[in-house]
Amino acid sequence: MRKAFTLMELVVALGILAVVLSFAGVIFRVSIDSQRLAQANAEIMQKLRVLTDQLDTDFRGLSKGGEIFVVWGAQRKADYAGANRNSSLAFERFDRIMFFASGDFQTYGPNPKRGNMARVCYTLARGPSIRATEPNWPQMQKPYERTLARTQHILIPPSPENADEQLDTSGFTTEDWLTWNSRRQIDKISLEAWKRIPLSEKANMLSVIGDVAVAQEGVGTLSTTEKAARGVLIDRSDPDSFHAVFCQGVGQFMVQGWNDAQKRWIPQVNPDEDDSLSDDSDFPLVSGGGDIDSERDPGVWYPRGGSSLTNPSFPTDQIDEEHFSEIPGLGRALKFTFTLYDSRNLIKNGRMFTHIVYLDN
Numbered sequence: 001m002r003k004a005f006t007l008m009e010l011v012v013a014l015g016i017l018a019v020v021l022s023f024a025g026v027i028f029r030v031s032i033d034s035q036r037l038a039q040a041n042a043e044i045m046q047k048l049r050v051l052t053d054q055l056d057t058d059f060r061g062l063s064k065g066g067e068i069f070v071v072w073g074a075q076r077k078a079d080y081a082g083a084n085r086n087s088s089l090a091f092e093r094f095d096r097i098m099f100f101a102s103g104d105f106q107t108y109g110p111n112p113k114r115g116n117m118a119r120v121c122y123t124l125a126r127g128p129s130i131r132a133t134e135p136n137w138p139q140m141q142k143p144y145e146r147t148l149a150r151t152q153h154i155l156i157p158p159s160p161e162n163a164d165e166q167l168d169t170s171g172f173t174t175e176d177w178l179t180w181n182s183r184r185q186i187d188k189i190s191l192e193a194w195k196r197i198p199l200s201e202k203a204n205m206l207s208v209i210g211d212v213a214v215a216q217e218g219v220g221t222l223s224t225t226e227k228a229a230r231g232v233l234i235d236r237s238d239p240d241s242f243h244a245v246f247c248q249g250v251g252q253f254m255v256q257g258w259n260d261a262q263k264r265w266i267p268q269v270n271p272d273e274d275d276s277l278s279d280d281s282d283f284p285l286v287s288g289g290g291d292i293d294s295e296r297d298p299g300v301w302y303p304r305g306g307s308s309l310t311n312p313s314f315p316t317d318q319i320d321e322e323h324f325s326e327i328p329g330l331g332r333a334l335k336f337t338f339t340l341y342d343s344r345n346l347i348k349n350g351r352m353f354t355h356i357v358y359l360d361n
Helices: 007-060 160-165 174-183 191-195 199-210 239-244 321-326
Strands: 068-071 074-076 091-093 096-106 114-124 147-155 245-248 250-259 264-266 299-302 333-340 351-358
Touching: 007 096, 007 245, 007 333, 007 351, 068 199, 091 250, 096 147, 096 199, 096 250, 114 250, 147 239, 147 250, 174 199, 174 239, 239 245
Parallel strands: none
Antiparallel strands: 068 096, 068 299, 074 091, 096 114, 114 147, 147 245, 250 264, 250 333, 333 351
């Protein structure tokens, strides 16, 4: 008599095989997901190294004899669900900073030009809308779709025989402003000539660079540029704007300066982290003090202007090199905080990092 498997034995064997294959599938999926997450983390860490290396290089050459223009912006997160609605974690930051630095700078593209002084700006960039209903301002973009722009304009003064080529923005249209700020890589002007630009013209230039309406204490709004002219616009169909693309997937960009007097980083949305903004926020608030006024981004213009932070206040006549380490928002060091996302948005909330550069060396 020949031995054989019974039907019940076959059913049991098939059941065991199905369980083994199911476990094997789970292990395979876990392995694949782990590999993807590892790649996503590696991508984020690579972005972090690029960001911190460039920040170190740029601020190593910071010129305190030049101008520094910082604008701070904050906006509530739509999806924040914490118990304290006024926690600093409930806000995203959209800060921007412009400064002059010495170093070895070179333009991108064919026939590169070099220079040893440049105007550098870091800001979250605009992106062109495919359709009119789609957002293109960074505050309206999804965090993982935002792009941190770094623009550099090398200062190359015109020769004496071509003095009429010196940078002159007095007759710029909206398109001229966007071209100058987003696409050009050279300013035909010296640092000293830049500092001598008339106040009204400089206010327009800074409003475009900082995406803000520049005002002066006792005078009110000085800049007359249109909103459409402001900020860095990155158009992927325009190769001339590619050089401004520094890092993609930067959800927020925050700049804070260490202040010795208050022993904290400035500015903060809610320094004491209580449930109220009206008692100590560094940002201007709407009438009633319940929320940040999104139409009034504070800033500091060193050394020509002043500071528009509400806390702490600082004398305008002391925004100079002698008092540099005391200026709220500047000080002895700058702390940069950014939330980085991988290109496939596998790490849903991104990863937050901080990096400190020292300014008192």
